[in-house]
């Protein structure tokens with residue numbers, strides 16, 4: 245970013261940094277894709293959804309998808325389209341979940357499902373396998389639909405599967421990806437990877453309408469150049485995942501604690517006794533994902549250190565004993 249601050253260049257993405265970051269993404273993905281840079285993941289999702297759907301069409305996603313539950317309805321407001329949620333405990337989607345919802349196709353009284361959105365890694369820290377994604381993509385394409393991937397934590401999923409971005413996005417057949425940077429160490433930096441040619445022009449104009457064609461785009465793009473250099477994004481994510489594995493293993497050994505989901509990326513989900521939440525939080529804030537069951541969410545990131553994990557586990561051990 246210091247280098248990008250030197251000298252003058254054109255604004256709104258017409259600068260060498262943005263061109264270089266786009267070219268680097270195309271090289272890494274081994275494909276000619278459109279890449280648009282954003283300040284927030286919510287805005288990237290808004291544009292992705294609006295690019296895929298006509299006003300009478302609908303998006304199918306998990307009930308727990310961030311773009312359905314946690315974006316204040318922004319993708320629906322921006323696209324003017326309905327989102328149809330599917331309730332599954334692990335937050336993953338399969339063709340079997342989607343199939344019954346396609347029965348309304350051709351019925352003018354019903355919003356027409358045109359796209360599916362999956363989150364990788366999911367809101368419960370699960371990771372779709374490449375085969376699961378390919379199966380969904382094939383299914384979706386057979387039905388003339390699009391597949392969106394909300395990859396706010398895509399680097400963690402790549403690190404977890406030991407796969408490349410190309411294998412994750414291009415080889416599986418995903419059409420459009422909101423690729424996160426901020427949660428993995430960047431500063432207000434997200435990217436929208438538009439693979440399907442029919443979505444490219446729409447996404448460009450929608451980005452401007454969403455107020456995300458920022459004038460000093462070079463500072464976002466420069467970060468992605470560093471992020472992709474020598475797989476820095478994978479190193480940061482692998483570290484976060486390793487810390488989560490450690491935390492998960494240590495918490496699972498504490499009396500009365502039970503993991504709610506397998507730890508496959510950088511999130512740890514564990515059931516905690518509701519009456520002890522406040523005391524446990526004195527060891528560090530955590531999000532109570534489900535106030536009914538006591539499912540708590542603990543996230544590790546690029547900056548989490550082993551002693552953070554140990555401090556938290558020691559505190560929890562004292563509270564729970």
Ligand SMILES: Cc1ncc(COP(=O)(O)O)c(C=O)c1O
Nearest residue numbers: 283284285286287310363394396
């Ligand atoms: C899966 C997922 N998608 C999108 C977002 C949105 O990101 P932002 O907070 O940058 O709008 C988040 C943020 O928590 C997220 O977890």
